[in-house]
Amino acid sequence: MNASTTTDTATPTPVLSFSPVVLPVPGRPVDLQVRVTAPATGTGLPVLLLSHGHGPSHHLSSLHGYAPLADVWAARGFVVVQPTHLTSRTLSHLVADVPGAPYFWRSRAEDMTHLLDRFDEIESAVPQLAGRVDRAAVAVAGHSLGGFTASLLLGAGLTDPDSGEVVRLHEPRIKAGVLLAAPGRGDVLNGPMAEQLSIFRSLDFSTMTTPALVVAGDKDDSRHFTDMGPDWHADPYTLAPAPKSLLTLFDAEHGLGGIAGYDAAETTDENPERVAALARLTAAYLRTQLRPGDDAWQSACEALAAGPGPVGRVETK
Template structure:
């Protein structure tokens, strides 16, 4: 199904976007086909690509290709092609793959899904005729929220140890040039909460090899006690422990869903704030527009507007 919507861009004008789902890729060895949503501006060329990895979450459909519309729609309106796969960890697939050994989180498969999307980018363009000749295959970013941010970190170069084999796993994807890491799990040596046993792959994560440039986003009220008592600063570890160039956006007052990025009116959002979501989306888009050379001044201008002064939505640190 193809949908066309309008969202409000930075100039206050409607910017048309198109969204098609499901687009299906057949991946040899994957237990089910790889299904994704494709969202893009209705016009424009030379579109950079964002691979977006959903979180795990508690909702049935937000952790799938159908989630994260408040963020994805605005990114598309600002000139990006956004590809959203349903990872095997999605609740929508639990009845089909929940018995497999890597269930329920499928941490390794989630990262390889993104490699399959890049391998199939030409096929995706053919499946969505409105994209023909409009996509820049060389300008690719990965973005993810929560568990999806962990996926993004692995693709950006972070390494971990497979808890079943003891193998050091390197899933870095060299075609990815930029990253956006939203509310990511941090270092593993402080995992002491009641849900820590569910993420054994995170215990040995090594951010020192995460060399790809990235924007790391952390809410200063995101206290994930179910995993650790390290406090909100735990979510800044991908910035603190990785080498530069990195940028940290600390969002004031934000909890784990960062104001509601996972879905419109989502009941799992404990800090619902549409203005915060819009600001975060504008900052994310501006960071990537500048990083990919589409608008060299976008990042500085957006930071000046949203992170300076008494009404700042957050604080920026760089290294």
């Protein structure tokens, strides 16, 4: 990564954002549309695939969401690639009767594989990006349902509730991941959403071997799924094999301070400082994972522990 795009400076680092990049995919009911956000300068830039959640807003569950993270990640040297999954509310009128609706769990993971398979097209479509990307350095991040998608790409398995098939969607080109308020184990599901998202019931983290940072809010109590409490969102750390890290954010609810969008009305715990800290910490984690020898994560953890009024705590195994 170019140093000018990854260090803290008084002057914001310019980023470029380009959308939509449109990729027709055979068998997909609508074209795959993508936003790419990247630093204006620098070469050897790693790729960060970002999977959106399934929240109540119309446009945040699409390539238009998660700017508070995408902008910072790009400023710190990542090429952030955001697809609009078929679960997006922007597409609900087009895909309501398509097989796999409404959650399209398999399609969401397959979207990310399509992006990697066709990165030549993405790179050539985005002005000023060609020749600046390190395609061997790829990570994935996802929030909520996007965290579930990222879990599958990182190696978690499940059983298809319709066919009984054991499904593995592990993507070996992805070297690290960040799971943001992702769902946990399925044997504790007892809320009103448990039946609708029965795919969660068989989720197996024991095969999720790719390094990952799990981010959980200590006030993220998802009673619509389980009465296990906020610890449910730490399951991808607790139940997966090492190497893993867990960042527990203090006083954070499911929106983790408002990561889905600037001034998002449905954010119940809006906290710009928390979002900024989360963006910095996750960028540092991925820098270290994708660039062995880079001490960004160690430095970020030391600063977190030493600072007054820390936003959270980190555990590692």
